[in-house]
Amino acid sequence: MARKTGSHSEITGPRIRAAALTLFARNGFAAVSMRQIAAEVGVQAGALYLYTPDKETLLFDLLKSHMDELIATWDALPPAATPPARLEAFVRFHIGFNLDRADAVFLSYMELRNLGPANFATIEALRRDYENRLGAILHDGQAAGDFTAPDAKLATLAIIAMLTGVTTWYREGGRLSRDRVGDIYWDMVRKSVAA
Amino acid sequence: MARKTGSHSEITGPRIRAAALTLFARNGFAAVSMRQIAAEVGVQAGALYLYTPDKETLLFDLLKSHMDELIATWDALPPAATPPARLEAFVRFHIGFNLDRADAVFLSYMELRNLGPANFATIEALRRDYENRLGAILHDGQAAGDFTAPDAKLATLAIIAMLTGVTTWYREGGRLSRDRVGDIYWDMVRKSVAA
DNA sequence: GTCTATAGAAAGATAGAC
DNA sequence: GTCTATCTTTCTATAGAC
Numbered sequence: 001m002a003r004k005t006g007s008h009s010e011i012t013g014p015r016i017r018a019a020a021l022t023l024f025a026r027n028g029f030a031a032v033s034m035r036q037i038a039a040e041v042g043v044q045a046g047a048l049y050l051y052t053p054d055k056e057t058l059l060f061d062l063l064k065s066h067m068d069e070l071i072a073t074w075d076a077l078p079p080a081a082t083p084p085a086r087l088e089a090f091v092r093f094h095i096g097f098n099l100d101r102a103d104a105v106f107l108s109y110m111e112l113r114n115l116g117p118a119n120f121a122t123i124e125a126l127r128r129d130y131e132n133r134l135g136a137i138l139h140d141g142q143a144a145g146d147f148t149a150p151d152a153k154l155a156t157l158a159i160i161a162m163l164t165g166v167t168t169w170y171r172e173g174g175r176l177s178r179d180r181v182g183d184i185y186w187d188m189v190r191k192s193v194a195a
Numbered sequence: 196m197a198r199k200t201g202s203h204s205e206i207t208g209p210r211i212r213a214a215a216l217t218l219f220a221r222n223g224f225a226a227v228s229m230r231q232i233a234a235e236v237g238v239q240a241g242a243l244y245l246y247t248p249d250k251e252t253l254l255f256d257l258l259k260s261h262m263d264e265l266i267a268t269w270d271a272l273p274p275a276a277t278p279p280a281r282l283e284a285f286v287r288f289h290i291g292f293n294l295d296r297a298d299a300v301f302l303s304y305m306e307l308r309n310l311g312p313a314n315f316a317t318i319e320a321l322r323r324d325y326e327n328r329l330g331a332i333l334h335d336g337q338a339a340g341d342f343t344a345p346d347a348k349l350a351t352l353a354i355i356a357m358l359t360g361v362t363t364w365y366r367e368g369g370r371l372s373r374d375r376v377g378d379i380y381w382d383m384v385r386k387s388v389a390a
Numbered sequence: 391g392t393c394t395a396t397a398g399a400a401a402g403a404t405a406g407a408c
Numbered sequence: 409g410t411c412t413a414t415c416t417t418t419c420t421a422t423a424g425a426c
Binding site: 026027028029030031110111113114149150151154155157158159160161162164165168169176181183184185187188189191192193194 | 221222223224225226305306308309344345346349350352353354355356357359360363364371376378379380382383384386387388389
């Protein structure tokens with residue numbers, strides 16, 4: 001198809017989202033101006049409004065994409081045979097996926113309050129959706145006698161909080177490799193729900 | 196001493212800090228204006244500057260007070276005899292203290308990026324100071340053969356993240372009492388570092 | 391598709407009256 | 409100690425030229 005002079009929509013859109021993600025995570029949604037995002041991309045502020053109706057929608061799209069991808073990626077993995085094996089897979093998946101997307105993870109926990117009620121509810125529902133996948137593993141394992149958790153719902157929240165915390169301190173090239181971190185967390189999680 | 200007409204400094208200062216804490220936690224530091232804080236207190240915006248040199252210092256004072264009180268309160272507790280007993284005390288203390296101050300906890304994790312380098316370093320040092328108290332318990336317990344944690348530093352961070360997560364979902368008057376939550380988390384923590 | 395220019399609102403912080 | 413008033417800057421979002 002013909003390329004119009006000055007048309008870069010196919011590349012500018014993603015670059016805007018990437019710049020917004022980085023800046024929002026680093027400085028906070030409210031502290032980042034549309035001008036800053038535009039400057040990072042190399043366009044003027046007004047040009048951003050060709051790609052988003054407003055600032056909040058830009059944030060919402062980032063969070064929605066992140067949650068959709070999180071769930072879709074997990075669901076695409078072949079399920080392991082037993083609850084303990086599924087739990088191990090979940091631990092390693094959650095750490096790995098979130099470490100690859102530390103900015104989006106931070107945003108999805110810290111900037112929800114900048115969404116309007118409808119957008120907020122959408123993201124919250126996706127989060128619960130994801131958490132329920134861990135909840136189901138714990139439930140199945142409990143029924144099979146593999147796990148003993150006094151309260152499956154609390155165990156879910158406790159494990160997710162523990163795993164997600166990795167994104168706050170892990171640094172690439174640091175003392176521990178990702179696999180080693182996965183090993184250590186899996187050891188703790190495994191024991192924490194042990195029968 | 197004589198009371199000057201219109202003088203309310205002894206009450207206004209704390210009320211400003213309380214309003215700022217609530218508003219910052221609910222809406223985010225950057226999203227809250229000095230005018231909003233003043234309106235909540237019932238004074239005009241200019242009056243706030245009698246109590247703080249600027250907005251960032253107001254945030255810093257809130258975070259500093261919180262960390263100081265956290266550490267002082269823990270240090271004032273009589274230490275339990277054994278590492279497992281000390282670990283249990285820490286779990287219950289951390290949950291209880293943080294549930295009483297959910298706003299400050301949220302702030303101290305989410306709004307550090309709004310501090311300048313010097314203020315940031317101060318709060319980070321206090322946080323490490325507190326974390327090291329848990330680290331010492333795990334270290335002592337490991338030496339005594341009470342615990343087996345593949346990596347004491349990671350276990351510290353994992354446990355803190357897990358416990359602090361309670362503040363994101365706990366609601367007073369909900370399904371579980373605080374004591375019950377403490378029981379369940381202690382069960383998981385105890386097992387997670389079991390020998 | 392992007393730019394310049396700008397409308398209109400709101401921000402942090404200060405000055406001076408009371 | 410607080411208020412009113414305001415300076416100055418910055419913000420989101422839009423209009424219209426190219």
